[in-house]
Amino acid sequence: MKRQFKEIREFLDKESFNKIKNFIYSNDFPWYYKEEQTPNNDHYFFSHIIYEKHQPKSLMYNSIIPILDNLNCQMVSEIRANLLLKENKQYSSNYHCDRNYNCNTAIFYINNNNGYTLLGKKEKIKIKCEENKMLIFNSQFEHCAVSQTNENKRIVINFNYI
Numbered sequence: 001m002k003r004q005f006k007e008i009r010e011f012l013d014k015e016s017f018n019k020i021k022n023f024i025y026s027n028d029f030p031w032y033y034k035e036e037q038t039p040n041n042d043h044y045f046f047s048h049i050i051y052e053k054h055q056p057k058s059l060m061y062n063s064i065i066p067i068l069d070n071l072n073c074q075m076v077s078e079i080r081a082n083l084l085l086k087e088n089k090q091y092s093s094n095y096h097c098d099r100n101y102n103c104n105t106a107i108f109y110i111n112n113n114n115g116y117t118l119l120g121k122k123e124k125i126k127i128k129c130e131e132n133k134m135l136i137f138n139s140q141f142e143h144c145a146v147s148q149t150n151e152n153k154r155i156v157i158n159f160n161y162i
Helices: 014-025 059-071
Strands: 005-008 032-034 045-052 076-085 104-109 113-119 125-129 133-138 143-146 153-161
Touching: 005 125, 014 059, 014 153, 045 059, 059 076, 059 104, 059 133, 059 153, 113 153
Parallel strands: none
Antiparallel strands: 005 133, 032 045, 045 076, 076 153, 104 133, 104 153, 113 125, 113 143
8 A cells, every 4th residue: 555644753842742732631621522433433532623614613723833834734624632531442433534525634642542543444554642643644535543441531633624
């Protein structure tokens, strides 16, 4: 398979990363319960919309400007933080594509844990959750999230952009 993705470790400088991590880990950060990660998936998760419908939806938007700058975004479709809670066994979302048009998906990992992202239904490329790492791929590339068993939280920020 031709490499259809890019992993960038230490995506942000330590100060910018810690500012985002501290903000999202604060007790005041609002998480919203969702019944399904993907359509017809029976596992819940928590989400926080940062940007959608052409406008910021969260105070967190200003904190992630360094990420948008590093991604060289020309247009943002959606930005969302996702939280999975620790389980006794790992489970995965359904394979899905973030968008049905040509743009990029970027997943920014906030913490280390034994959860991961699987890229490609056939290829099943395993991308580890490592803090301050960015994963970038075409939004039409199928992928799924796999939960963690070793940490209380698996937190990522998902970007869809051009």
